Amino acid sequence: MTPLAPTAAPHAWLARQSRWSWFEVVFWLATLLPFFLFPTYLTLASQVAIAALFAISVDLILGYAGIVTLGHALFFGLGAYTVGLLSARLGWGEPISGLLLAGAVAGLVGFVASYLIVRVQHLALIMVTLGLGFLAYELANAMTWLTGGTDGLRGVSMWQIVGTFRFDLWGYTAYTYSLIVLFLGFLVSRTIVNSSFGLALRGIRENVTRMPAIGSDHSWHLRKIYTISAALAGVAGGLLTQTTNTVGLDVLSFQRSADVVVMLILGGTGRLYGAILGAIIFLVARDQLAGVNPQYWYFWIGLLLMVVVLFMPKGILGFLAKLTGRRD
């Protein structure tokens, strides 16, 4: 890899960035391993894929555009409730259209919220995202007639995917479906971050006052990426509803917003694979540790988080990249 330097042909540089490396091919082939090696862990694998998609959506704004958020569960929950309400109240359980609608609803709300988001920075930004998250949670709690409140939404049932594949007890369908959606979401995100738009975002992250000086409309860029991120989070939420047939208030909870940031910090921000790695580590560690001791497993997550933050400030993936001598 050549060091980052002004180049005569920016398009050629971008094209080089978006070339697939052997590491990526191996990684995606490895995502098929659970089918053969751990067929009894497929439901967990499916929830890892969903968490990874959610983490990617947060990485787009947090890792690339520098928007620190503690309320992204708002969009995850919107997607989850869109799919849930569509099925429970209107009787429409077709998965693919449901997923698209979940993304559209979350994206629309994300677009409206983005006008607020671009006005604030730093601590105020965290507070605004946090506040939006709490508002959505309380709203869903208060609208019990619609959302089922703390009891959760009842009567969600999904049709077969393209009329053929039923969501089975072992999770074969759920994992295949989640993995395909994750891969598509990843492709979209990868294309974005390796485009000139993606570069503009990194510019905003590094120096927000300088971007207008070189003629870049930074607030429009931020609004755009926030909307895209919200839509992706909505798709992830919709996916969770479809693969579990349940929606509860927890999809909107602060815990979910915080967990996804923890995943990103563990894996490494600003690199899409960090989001996926973080989701794998968080959920697998949680499953295994909780199996050993159901009461105090959070202790180990806390310890892991501290070790990573202290010794691997760029996350586990950043640490590995440094070991192998690859530049960021």
Place this chain on the structure above:
Amino acid sequence: MKTKMMFATILAAGLSWSVHAGAQETVKIGVILPYSGPFADAANQLQAGIDLYIAKHGSEVAGKTIELVKKDTGGPAPDVAQRLAQELVVRDGVDIIAGFALTPEALGAAPIATEAQKLMVVMNAATSIVVEQSDYIVRTGVTIPQLNTAFGQWAFESGVKEAYTLVADYGPGHDAEKAFAAGFTEAGGTIVGADRTPVANPDFSAFVQRVRDANPEAVYIFVPGGAQPAAIGKALSDRGLAPPDTKIFAQGELTHPEALESMGDTAKGIITTYHYSLERDDPLNNEFREAYREANGGRSPDLFSIGGYDGMHLIYEALKKTEGDTSGDALIEAAKGMAWDSPRGPMSIDPETRDVVQTVYIREVQEVDGELQNVIIHEIPDVKDPLHGTQ
């Protein structure tokens, strides 16, 4: 050819599995509870109830050994509960799923019980609808309408004509408000006002002032356990709302032992409805209470403990009835109509709804030997959940 091969493989796999199943000498019970997070205390009390039953009756029943597989949901998380139930069935090969302190988690796991045809024992989750979600669900805890509809009727019969309700603004609070009001107004009473307090904000003074201004004969209160009972008790006495001038009605959480300790004398005269009374003088209960305290460092059992204890009793008795057959259909048939004497009093499983039928105790806080206690002043036997079949 290909299909034949596949059929043969499936058959072979099925055979080897059933041989394995026939040889097994254990009955695996998957326990799904929020062992960590905000409801960890409830989960631990419920688990202690389960453990006490096993310690007392041994881990062998109908020639098989009972083995628990515990899984943590980390809070009200229906999607996690659903996944854990699924994994317990396909990976751990459990025969029975149990636990379920929280309604959303029971609702999340219910479809798995149906699909896998496994007995599902709901040991606490207290919303009426839970047992309707699968034909394999049976409940050994309590339902909020069961306690409060009967209580509302009794309140009117005891001479109160007007009441004000003040409940926490969340699912169980709404259910309690509705159930008490239904029982009370059907009997002929009038609800003169209804208010809801935020779940996470225990500053009750403004709400209590509104009750004071309405000056009702009685006020019905529902708040979650923990720090809130003491806070609302203090707010009530600060505003001069106290028995006998104003009657205070509540569900049993309000006056559980720890809350009574912090409320002190202001608690005297509060009347509560509950299905388990710690001090009820009964040989079974006395033995249960003492053994529980001994095993848990002096901590007293509560509604979670008794739900877990009786849940295990149901599993043991059902296994004895089926002579070790662990199929969901056999176990649920064995559970229907089962009746027994529990430390809480006589109870049974309704053969139609698979829900718990039990005595509702009306208790008043009185001083006994210098100590505040919930003294039973009235018993309503064989109360069913009033909402089944009406929704």
